[in-house]
């Protein structure tokens with residue numbers, strides 16, 4: 001699948017009609033797609049630039065763009081709830097997912113975060129994705145393959161329990177660990193051994209009790225920096241003439257992010273000083 005340039009066979013194309021309804025097709029030479037306004041010939045799209053309007057047999061007009069990663073994530077089949085793009089963006093930047101990084105994630109779920117990690121680390125890095133459920137791993141694999149057009153060779157998607165992963169399974173300690181699972185605090189003893197000194201661990205948890213458990217769990221390991229916790233609120237705005245205001249609806253809560261860095265072995269971090277109460 002190409003990511004830019006004129007449309008080619010194999011591209012996943014999003015057609016948007018005048019009512020902003022989306023239809024997704026995969027281009028094939030000689031292929032057709034039937035809308036309620038008649039046939040669209042794939043050959044009318046192949047070779048055209050993105051942002052072209054294609055007209056169906058009965059005069060329907062459709063704007064053509066390739067799927068962005070965000071379109072794919074929000075429309076793909078899911079086994080488990082995905083990490084939303086606003087949070088995946090935070091993980092990539094705050095978690096410092098660099099080109100060439102070796103990253104461990106659990107669980108793979110529907111593969112949404114795997115995709116973002118794979119694209120960020122690129123072929124010189126490696127993503128190890130562990131997933132305990134056989135049915136979920138199928139969603140993750142299919143979704144990633146559909147996005148990249150093939151299974152990236154810098155990805156190891158493994159059916160297994162995070163609690164049983166050893167440094168040898170990963171070819172040594174990793175640079176970054178991202179946990180999106182119900183009880184990450186139960187795996188901190190384990191993952192501490194898998195993360196390189198200076199490495200970043202981030203967890204994604206939906207509820208306050210989970211947040212408390214994971215932050216206390218990180219502190220109890222005594223080998224991480226003081227954890228930072230936050231959530232990201234994304235509010236879209238309507239901008240039409242004088243109607244310039246926040247949208248009425250938003251996804252107000254997805255999950256909390258927790259961030260910490262691994263200390264060198266044997267290091268005890270200075271305790272953060274708090275002001276004495278008067």
Ligand SMILES: C[S@@+](CC[C@H](N)C(=O)[O-])C[C@H]1O[C@@H](n2cnc3c(N)ncnc32)[C@H](O)[C@@H]1O
Nearest residue numbers: 080082083107109110111112113131132161162
């Ligand atoms: C919310 S989903 C992850 C979604 C994923 N981050 C995404 O963006 O598509 C959580 C996943 O963790 C998996 N899981 C739970 N415990 C696990 C464990 N001990 N080892 C590996 N995977 C686990 C679950 O089966 C589930 O698929």
